[in-house]
Amino acid sequence: LNARERLLSFGAGPARWPEEVVERAAAGLRPAAAGGLSVLELSHRSETYGRIQERVREQLRRLLAVPDSHEVLLLPGGATMQFALVPLNLRRGDEPVDIVLTGRWSEKAAEHAAATGPVRVAASGREDGYRAVPPTDAWRTGADAAYLHVTTNNTIAGTRLADVPETLPAPLVGDASSEILACPLPVERFGLLYAGAQKCLGPAGLAVVIVRRDLLDRAPESVPAMLRYRSHAEARSLFNTPPTALVWLMGLMLGWIEEQGGAAEMHRRTRERARIVYEALDAHPDVYAPVADPRCRSLTNVVFLLRDPEGEERFLAAAEREGMVGLRGHRSVGGLRASMYTGMPVEGAVRLAEFLERFARDPGGAGGR
Numbered sequence: 001l002n003a004r005e006r007l008l009s010f011g012a013g014p015a016r017w018p019e020e021v022v023e024r025a026a027a028g029l030r031p032a033a034a035g036g037l038s039v040l041e042l043s044h045r046s047e048t049y050g051r052i053q054e055r056v057r058e059q060l061r062r063l064l065a066v067p068d069s070h071e072v073l074l075l076p077g078g079a080t081m082q083f084a085l086v087p088l089n090l091r092r093g094d095e096p097v098d099i100v101l102t103g104r105w106s107e108k109a110a111e112h113a114a115a116t117g118p119v120r121v122a123a124s125g126r127e128d129g130y131r132a133v134p135p136t137d138a139w140r141t142g143a144d145a146a147y148l149h150v151t152t153n154n155t156i157a158g159t160r161l162a163d164v165p166e167t168l169p170a171p172l173v174g175d176a177s178s179e180i181l182a183c184p185l186p187v188e189r190f191g192l193l194y195a196g197a198q199k200c201l202g203p204a205g206l207a208v209v210i211v212r213r214d215l216l217d218r219a220p221e222s223v224p225a226m227l228r229y230r231s232h233a234e235a236r237s238l239f240n241t242p243p244t245a246l247v248w249l250m251g252l253m254l255g256w257i258e259e260q261g262g263a264a265e266m267h268r269r270t271r272e273r274a275r276i277v278y279e280a281l282d283a284h285p286d287v288y289a290p291v292a293d294p295r296c297r298s299l300t301n302v303v304f305l306l307r308d309p310e311g312e313e314r315f316l317a318a319a320e321r322e323g324m325v326g327l328r329g330h331r332s333v334g335g336l337r338a339s340m341y342t343g344m345p346v347e348g349a350v351r352l353a354e355f356l357e358r359f360a361r362d363p364g365g366a367g368g369r
């Protein structure tokens, strides 16, 4: 494909993959790459696949600086599956689950937790339209809670929890789907940290769950084995047939991230991309209105409105003519959103910023070149 045909996706996920990884995936599917069988045909009990999967778990451990106290699980079903599994596994009896409401995804986490027991709102940003993440000193939680759940980055509202508390009376559970590995996260402060993979780690339909080992014993016998983290931990994420192709694809993505300089380089690029795009928006307050409270801005999901909402379709069409897609905001917020995760080159942010600049100078016109 030439540069014109290869579109640059700012979609919230599945998100943009680096060119090299797409090429490697295409080549790696061929039987010769895995000794006569396509990687798609490998038994999950084979040595070759076992090595692939163990390598992915080690890569995650290294890249995310996972302490020995925590287990790394690869589970099918994305992040939503964890909305259901976390309360089933961590709640003892009718313990309440405390939730910090920071956006639509945390509401969904709360709804899923409420299906199997009591839920308390520890703090809520809802009244303010989720423009800010409630400050940690305002969280109301107690030792009687099974855990406290927080979404570390809010994909839809475009906000981020900048300071993860060091200690809390109950284990901290975090949904880091839209910033894992793109942004620094103190994994050791979480009892459990999870992420759907399709934004920062590669393929959709797979979740990474990092869980403190002592929490694995909490699930009651009434929870079927397949739904217990403990089963998957004991089987090294081979409890049943795992999504082998997705795990392999994640390994390609993580290998590329390591080659690029690992977590530190990903964090640097994330800060750089966010700086470039927010600066372009802030330079034209008469045209653009970034939604998040400046103290809580997401570094991966830049959500903004046009002062003149009528210009949105023109904006999107002009961006698409320049090969940039996926900029439409989430249906619940409207407006526009640029999602930039690990697979987005810094040049992608530069291209977008240049476009924002041109559009701002001529918002009524075509906006593009």
Ligand SMILES: Cc1ncc(COP(=O)(O)O)c(C=O)c1O
Residues within 6 Å of the ligand: 012, 013, 077, 078, 079, 080, 081, 105, 151, 153, 154, 155, 156, 175, 176, 177, 178, 196, 197, 205
């Ligand atoms: C923060 C957050 N949590 C959960 C989800 C749901 O993920 P999945 O569709 O993989 O279940 C998303 C998806 O966009 C998300 O952004």
